[in-house]
Amino acid sequence: MTQPAKRTKKDKIGSGLKQQSWILLAIVLLAALIDYIWYDAHWVIAKSAALGACLSYLSQAIFAGFVFWHTGYRARRHIVRQMYRGQMVKWLLTVFGFALIFITIQPLSAPALFIGFMVMQISHSWMLWRIG
Template sequence: MANKKPLSASALLNAKKRAVFRFIGLQLALIFLLSLGIFVVYGGLYAYSFLAGALASVLPSLYMAWRVFGHAGTRAAKDVVRSFYRGEAGKLVLTALLLTAVFIFIKPLAAGALFAGFGIAILSHWLSPLLLKY
């Protein structure tokens, strides 16, 4: 068995960054495929309602990932913590704004499909430990 050389802090951060953005890409692919399946089985109203709900969850996650990992190079621990707090605050605000915009601007809307999409996108985070460790 070959000895593995430990990763440097920079290499580890880059690996985590790639894994997080890859996971978000997988989330997007999953919700688009599910939306397509819903379109075929139930029709357009349910498909775009599901997609709107799922995107209202995934897009803020993408913002959070960009906020945390969007900086190049090494930063002070204080700056990293600040990025997490700002990213999480922005994620919460963006989620509220997106859901509000969906309810105001998208008519007609199947609320059950919207919340199903939102919930499935959130529950897909449970898969992240399996996907992020590779």
């Protein structure tokens, strides 16, 4: 016997994204503190980590918006289509965001940029694991 599909956890995803904004703030403040203590407040580390974390947060929020555009059993084809579109937009935003950051922002710390991005990616995965 089949079981009905589980309800979407749209409200939990929304609250998870709000929690991610606190993690984003923590990354920015920690990077600013590190920059102030060790690098005499040139703000290169803080700016780079903040840009990487913001890029990750923005791309994940846009993906979540695409995925939860439609809900319900009757919209299952739209949901799958939106997941593909959301993933494509997320990857394009990430690639073009990195390109734009590397082209326009000078001076830049590439390790801090990628660390900020990766910490947010890990926190996104942790949040989804915790919800599921």
